[in-house]
Amino acid sequence: MIAAAMSALRPMTEPVCLIENIGGNKLVVNKEAEKILLEIMQPVVVIAIVGKYRTGKSYLMNKLAEKRTGFPLGSSIQSKTKGIWMWCVPHPSHPNQTLVLLDTEGLGDVEKGDCKNDAWIFSLAVLLSSAFVYNSVGTIDQQSMEQLHYVTELTKRIKVKSSPQRKDETGEYKKFFPSFTWCVRDFCLLLEKNGKSLTEDEYLMSSLELRKGSDKKIQDYNLPRECILRFFHTHKCFTFDRPTSTKKLQHLEELEEEDLEEDFVEQARRFYQYMIGNSHVKTLDGGLEVTGRMLAVLATSYVKAIQSGAVPCMENAVLALAEIENNGALQDALSRYECEMNKQVSRFPTETQKEFLNLHKDCEREAITVFLDRSFNDKDQRYQRKLKELVQNKMNQYSTRNEEASRAFCRKLLKQLSVKMEDGIHKGRYSIPGGHKLYLIEKLKVTGNYNLTPGKGTKALEVMQQYITEKKEIEAAILQADESLTEKERQLAEERAEAERAEREREITEKKNQELQQCIEDQKRSFEEHKVLLLKKMEEERKRMIAENEKVIKRKLQEQEAMMKAGYDDKILALQKEIGELRQKNQSSDSSCIIL
Template sequence: MLTSSSENPSLQYLQDKHPRLCIFPVPSSPLHTLLIYRPPNCKNSLVNSKGKRTLPTMPPVISMPLPICLIENVEGNKLVVNKEAEKILLAISQPVVVIAIIGKYRTGKSYLMNKLAGSKTGFALGSSIQSKTKGIWMWCVPHPQNSGQTLILLDTEGLGDVEKGDCKNDAWIFSLAVLLSSAFVFNSLGTIDQQSMEQLHYVTELTKLIKLKSTEKKENTGEYKRFFPSFTWCVRDFTLLLEKDGKEITEDEYLLSSLEPKKGTDKLAKNYNLPRECILHFFHTHKCFVFDRPATKKKLQILETLEENELDEEFVKQAGKFYSYMISNSRVKTLEGGTEVTGRMLAVLTDSYVKAIQSGTVPCMENAVLALAEIENTGALQDALSKYECEMNKRVQRFPTETQQEFLNMHIECEKEAIKVFLGRSLNDKDQKYQRKMKEKIDNKMNEFSARNEKASRDLCRKLLQELSVTMENNVMAGEYSVPGGHKKYIMEKLRVMEAYNVRPGKGMKALEVIQEYMNEKKDIEAAIIQADETLTEKERQLAEERAQTENAERERQIMEQNNRDLQQSMEDQNRSFEQHKKMLMERMEQDRKMMQQQNELVISQKLKEQEMMMKAGFEDKIASLQEEIRALRNPPKSSCIVL
C-alpha cells in the first residue's frame, strides 16, 4: 500500500509547500521516494472514498530525490536487476530519454551526470582511487525541456576497476549501457589517442556481445547504427590546443580527425583502425566535448561542495555547453520503426537483457523486443477493452436507446476510442493478431451491452404497461367484463392502454415485442370475455376473435421487419467496424513508415560521412559495402499487408 508522507517531517513540509506534489516512499527503500506532480488540469482525486491515497489516472511525472541502483553487480561478476528500481520504471508511462555514461573509473563521470540531473550531488563522486559506482545506477527526473518525457540518467561503474578483476563483467556493463540508452557518453582523461582508444576496445566486441536478430547467421552490421544510441566523447583534463596542420579546429572536427582510419593492411593498421571503424559504424551521431581540469587536486576531493565560482571558468563554460547539448539533442529511445520506449518498456528490456547475460547467452535485441511486444500487446488489449467498457458505461444512462442504430452508433464511437488506446500502446503486432483479439473481445462486450440495452427497454416497457393497465387488471379481477356488453368495455380499455403506451417516448427498441408478449398473455382472458358476453352473436364473436388474431399477426409482422432491419444494421455495423479498424491501422502504419523513413535518412546521412572518410583512406572494399547498405536503406522492404 502507498504510504503517507506524514511519517517523515521533511517530506510533510515539502507536501505542505507544494500541494500538487504527491509523495510516495519506495517500499523497503527508505532513502528513495517517488515525487509525483499532479498537473492543474488533472481532475482525478489522489484520495479515494476510503481516504486511501491513490495514483492519478493521468500519466504522472515521476522524479527521484536520489539515484537508485538499477543493475546490481553482485560479487563483482553477477548482474541482477534491482526490483525497487524496476518498480519505479514500470510506473513511468511517458517516453524516456536515456543518457548513459561509461569510462574508466575515477574520471569524473558522476559529476557530469549530476549536472544533467540539475544537481551538485546524487551520483557518488568519490574522492579516492576506489571506484564508488558498482553496477548501473539510475536517476529518473522530469525532462527539463519536454514536459511529456522523462529523463533517465544511467551512471555505470568504472571500467578497469582493479578490485573487480573481471574484464568480462566490464564488457557486459558496456553492452548494457549501449542497449539501454538513446545517448551514450564515453568519458576519458587526457586526449583522444591510441591509449584512450584501447579503453574503448569493448566497442570492437559489440557484435559478439549483442545480436540484432535471432536467426541470421551473418548480421548486417550496418543495421546497428539504426538501433544504437548517439555517441558523445567527453575528454577530461584536456591540455592541448585544438589545432590541426596549424589551423584551429572544433571539438567535433578533433573527434572526426581522431577517428580517421590509417591506410594499410598489416596487423598494426588493423588494430589502429578497428575501434575507429566501430565507433563510426555502430553509432549514428558523433559529438565531442573537451574539458579543462575543474579545480586543483586538493579541491577535487570536495568537488560536490564547491560553488561554480570556485571552479575553473573554462570548465564551467564547457559543462554548460555539455548540459545544453545533451538535454536539447538527446532523443527519446526508440525501437525498430521508431516506436518510442516508455519507462515501463525500458524495465522489460532491462530484465530481458540481464536474464540473457546471466543465462550465458548473448542479449538479442529481436528476442527482447518480441518478449516486450507480448507484454505490451497484452496490456494494449486490456487497456483497449477497459477503455471501451469505460466509454460505454458513460453512455449506459442513455439506455434504452430508441433504435438499434442509435446503440450501434454509440458502440462505434466507443470502439474508435478503444482502437486509439490499443494502437497507442501495441508493438510489433504481427498479422494484427492482438488487434483481432481485441475486436473479438469488444464484439463480445458489445453483445453484453446490447443485452443490457434490451433489458432496460423490456423492464421499462413492462413497468409502463403495468402502470397503464392497473384499471383493466382490477376490472378483470372484479368481473367487470364478464357481463353482457363486457367485451366492448374491455376493448375500449385495451385501446386506451395501447394508445397511451404507443405515444409514450423513450421505450426503447423492444417496445413492439413487449406489447406483443403482453397481448399474448391476455389472449385467453379476452377469449373468455368474448364467450361470456351474451350480447354478442356468434358472428360477432367470430369477428372479434378474427380481429384479435389479425392485430396479433400485424404486430408479429412489424416485429419481424424490425428484427430484419436490426440484423441488416448489425451487418452494416460489422463492415463499418472493420473499415474503422482498417483505416486507423493504416494511419498508424503510415506514421510508422514515415518514422522509419526519417530514421533511415538519419542513418544514410551518417553512412555517407563514413563513406567519405573511407574514400579518403582508400578502403575500396569498405566503400562497396557501405554503398550496398545505403541502397538497402533507400529501398526498405514494404510493410506487411493488413489481414484483419
C-alpha cells in the first residue's frame, strides 16, 4: 500500500514521551511525539518493552537504538520512566522502514500508590507494538508468572470487535497481537531439565506448559501461561547474566563494553540481532502495514477510549483510522491530479479534445495510484467513487481552461491576420464598384492563413464562425454598395455566404458530437482503469489476507498441540473450529466485488 513517496525520518537525538501518565491516573498523548509520528510515512517496526521498574528495560532499548544513553537507566530504586516513551530511529537493516522503540514505566512502582493504570500501560504496549518484550529478574517461576498477571486481564482491557459474534473472542487475538519475547535478567541457573540441556526457547516453552486438572489452583496456575500461548503468535526467550558488579551498575550508562561481563555483552548482542532481524512491520487486519502516521492515530484513538472509560476496541480504532486515511488518500490523490494537470497547462490549448483527454488520462492514473496506495478498508468503494467524481469535476474545469486558451489564441490570431482587412473597412476601401470582390479576396486570405496556423485548439471552428457572424452586417453593406454587381450576383453572393455559414455549423455540430463520443469513451476508459487498478489492489489484499490466515493457522496448530498435552478437550474443539473458519475464509475469499 505505501509504495508512494517515503517521508525522511526527522532525526531524533533522544526519546520523547509518547503517552504521558499524569498523576498516575490520567493518560495523554504528547503532541510533540504525535507530530513526529504523523510525519513518518514509512512502515514502522514497533518494539515495546514492559516489566517491573528497575529491571534494566531501558538498557535493552538503548541497545536497540545503538546508543549507550537515551532512555534513562536510573541508578536508584526510583523509577525514571513515566508513561510510555518513544524513540524513532532509522531501521538498521531496512532503509524503507522506521524502527519505533517504546519504553514503558515500571510496573508495580511503589511511588505511584495507586497502580491501577499499570494494566493500561501494559495493554497499550501490546496494542501499539509489533514485537512485545517482557523483562523480569531471576527465573521464570510461578512468582514471575503471577507478576505477569496483566496478561490475564487483556480480555478485559482490549476488544477485537465492537460487537463480537461470539462471547469468547480470544481466538482472534493471535491475529492482531505482537510477538512475545521474555528477557530474564540476572539469570544464574543452569539451563537444564531432568538432566538434559535446554535452549532458552525450550526453557520458556517448558515454563509455559499447562498442567492437567480443573481445580482452581491448577486453573490459576495455567491462566497466565494459557494467555501467553493463546494471545501472542511467537515466543522467544533470552537469559542474561548480571552485567557487572552492583556498585558499577549505578554508573551503567558510563561503562564501556569492556567494563561489562563478556557473557552479558554476548547475550545483549544476540538479543539485538534477533529483535532487529525478526521483528516485523506492525500490521492491521489483512496484513495492512502501519505507517508512523497511522500509529499516531491508533495511539490517540486507544488513549481516548481509555480516558472515556471505555475498553479500547481494535475494530473501532481501525475504522476511525480508515476514515482519516481514506479522506487523506482522497485529498492526496486530488492534489496529485491537480499538480500533474498544472504541469500540462503550458500545453494548452491542445489541438484536439482527444489530446486533452490523453493528458487527463495520464494524470488520472497517477491520482488513482496515489489513492489506492494510501486508502484501505474502503467499504463499497465509497471514497474511490468520490475520487472519480471529484476528478471528473476537476477535469471539466481544466477542459474549460483548455477551451478558453483556444478561444483566446484564435481571437488573437484573427486580430493579427485581419489587420489589413480591418484597415480597408475603416478607410472605405471596399465601398467602391468591385469592392465586394476585393473584400472576399482579403477575407479568403484571412481564413486561409487562419486554417493553416497550428495550435488553435478545440474552439477554432467556433471562433471563426463567431468572427464571420460579427462581420456579416459589414459584408452585407459592402455587397449592397457594390454598384458593379447585378441583383442576381448579389443574391448568389448571399446564398454562397449562407452556405458557407451552414457548412461551418455542420462541422461544428459534427465536431461536438465527436467530442461528446470521445468523452463517453473516456468515461468508460476511466471506469475500466479504476476497476483494473482496484482489482489489482484487492487481489494483493486477498493474497496478503490468505498469507496472514495461514500464519495464524500454523500458530493455532501449535497452540492445539499444547492444549492436547494438557488434556483440554473443550479448548481443542474451539481451536479446531477457529482453524476451520480460517481455512474456509481462505477458500471463499474473492476480490471481484466491484460496484464503482
